Amino acid sequence: MNAPVPYDHEIELSNVLERCNAAARENAIPSQDELPEGFSGTLGHFPVYFPEEIAHAAGLLPVNILGGGNKLEMKHADARMGSFVCSICRSTTELGLNGTLQGMTGFVTHPICDAAKHLAGIWSRNLPDQLAQILYLPQNVNTPGAARYIAAEYQRLRADLEKKTGRAIDDEALRNSIRSYNVNRRLLRELYRIRRDEPWKVSCTESYLLLRARTRMPCEEHNALLARALDAIRHRSLPAQDKPRVVFVGGFCEQPPLEMLEAIDEACYVVDDDILVGLRWLTDDVPETGDPIWALAESYVERSDASPVQHDARKMKEDYLMDMLKKSKADAAILTAAKFCEPGLDEQLAWSKHLDAENIPYLVLEFEEKMTSFEQMAMQVETFAESLLFALA
Numbered sequence: 253m254n255a256p257v258p259y260d261h262e263i264e265l266s267n268v269l270e271r272c273n274a275a276a277r278e279n280a281i282p283s284q285d286e287l288p289e290g291f292s293g294t295l296g297h298f299p300v301y302f303p304e305e306i307a308h309a310a311g312l313l314p315v316n317i318l319g320g321g322n323k324l325e326m327k328h329a330d331a332r333m334g335s336f337v338c339s340i341c342r343s344t345t346e347l348g349l350n351g352t353l354q355g356m357t358g359f360v361t362h363p364i365c366d367a368a369k370h371l372a373g374i375w376s377r378n379l380p381d382q383l384a385q386i387l388y389l390p391q392n393v394n395t396p397g398a399a400r401y402i403a404a405e406y407q408r409l410r411a412d413l414e415k416k417t418g419r420a421i422d423d424e425a426l427r428n429s430i431r432s433y434n435v436n437r438r439l440l441r442e443l444y445r446i447r448r449d450e451p452w453k454v455s456c457t458e459s460y461l462l463l464r465a466r467t468r469m470p471c472e473e474h475n476a477l478l479a480r481a482l483d484a485i486r487h488r489s490l491p492a493q494d495k496p497r498v499v500f501v502g503g504f505c506e507q508p509p510l511e512m513l514e515a516i517d518e519a520c521y522v523v524d525d526d527i528l529v530g531l532r533w534l535t536d537d538v539p540e541t542g543d544p545i546w547a548l549a550e551s552y553v554e555r556s557d558a559s560p561v562q563h564d565a566r567k568m569k570e571d572y573l574m575d576m577l578k579k580s581k582a583d584a585a586i587l588t589a590a591k592f593c594e595p596g597l598d599e600q601l602a603w604s605k606h607l608d609a610e611n612i613p614y615l616v617l618e619f620e621e622k623m624t625s626f627e628q629m630a631m632q633v634e635t636f637a638e639s640l641l642f643a644l645a
């Protein structure tokens with residue numbers, strides 16, 4: 253009789269990452285026949301933050317639309333948009349126009365910048381079967397009426413989804429969705445805790461793939477994958493290497509290519525980042541009792557992260573970067589921005605001025621989702637890491 257094969261954590265983690273990698277590279281949405289059990293359609297949403305719980309409770313699979321990556325051939329969108337518009341807007345439009353996102357029930361975008369604001373209009377004109385919406389999150393969350401305003405916007409979205417799907421979204425369904433997403437929030441917090449405390453156990457690229465998988469699968473399936481991955485990561489016995497600790501900022505909307513993250517991982521430990529921050533926007537559990545819409549709205553105001561597209565006097569741009577550096581005990585920062593991203597470039601300037609004043613080392617990088625060459629960037633990162641190690645020695 254064959255001896256039982258011992259459980260191998262590396263094999264387990266590599267199986268999970270393979271599944272996540274496939275999900276991360278997928279531009280298409282599941283067809284009607286491929287939808288997971290319990291879902292009748294898909295709801296696309298654009299970065300940064302979207303309350304997925306509302307779509308989930310409506311039986312719509314929330315799909316975070318993050319552009320087309322560096323393999324997409326642009327045939328239609330370039331004829332309709334200026335060449336000065338960022339890549340994620342252009343390639344998302346291409347995916348709509350070339351039929352890849354044709355089967356979605358709806359698409360929701362946000363007025364995070366001029367480019368993103370106009371996507372809903374392009375969508376409704378070119379894909380009239382889909383519900384095309386702008387979800388207006390408050391520009392200023394520091395007013396007493398902010399939570400009330402967000403709750404009203406969420407109720408409007410809830411009513412529109414009910415009308416489109418013909419299915420009522422009751423409070424209990426919303427609370428069940430909040431419960432599933434609370435489990436997800438806890439698992440993601442643990443993933444980021446390991447990144448800060450034992451960065452040699454999980455790289456930024458691996459963490460990114462684990463997080464991004466939620467853009468193409470139900471929260472419950474993602475929870476199961478994360479739980480398996482975290483167990484395997486905790487059991488990993490990799491030695492700590494001599495690498496500087498850095499935080500990575502600028503990945504809140506358009507996504508940095510995987511090859512760029514791999515190049516940074518080679519030379520540094522990325523102990524915190526803002527990549528896909530919208531998927532972990534609420535920083536604590538959302539109350540599971542009481543009015544679920546109010547619970548989501550109040551969490552947005554009181555327990556949420558920061559990004560260049562949200563203005564909150566309690567989270568000034570310089571302060572939240574300093575907070576990230578301090579909490580993760582980072583030696584330096586990598587300040588990135590997507591090409592043509594106005595909010596990202598504004599923030600980059602403010603951050604670099606502040607870090608100069610504080611005498612904290614940083615590296616500025618620009619990226620674009622359709623980049624294909626990374627040698628020069630890898631050399632820049634390597635040189636930066638070496639100078640940090642030299643200064644720290």
Ligand code: SF4
Pocket residue numbers: 338339340341364365366367368505506561590592593594595596
């Ligand atoms: S990458 Fe920047 S400019 Fe482009 S949609 Fe996002 S926030 Fe707007």
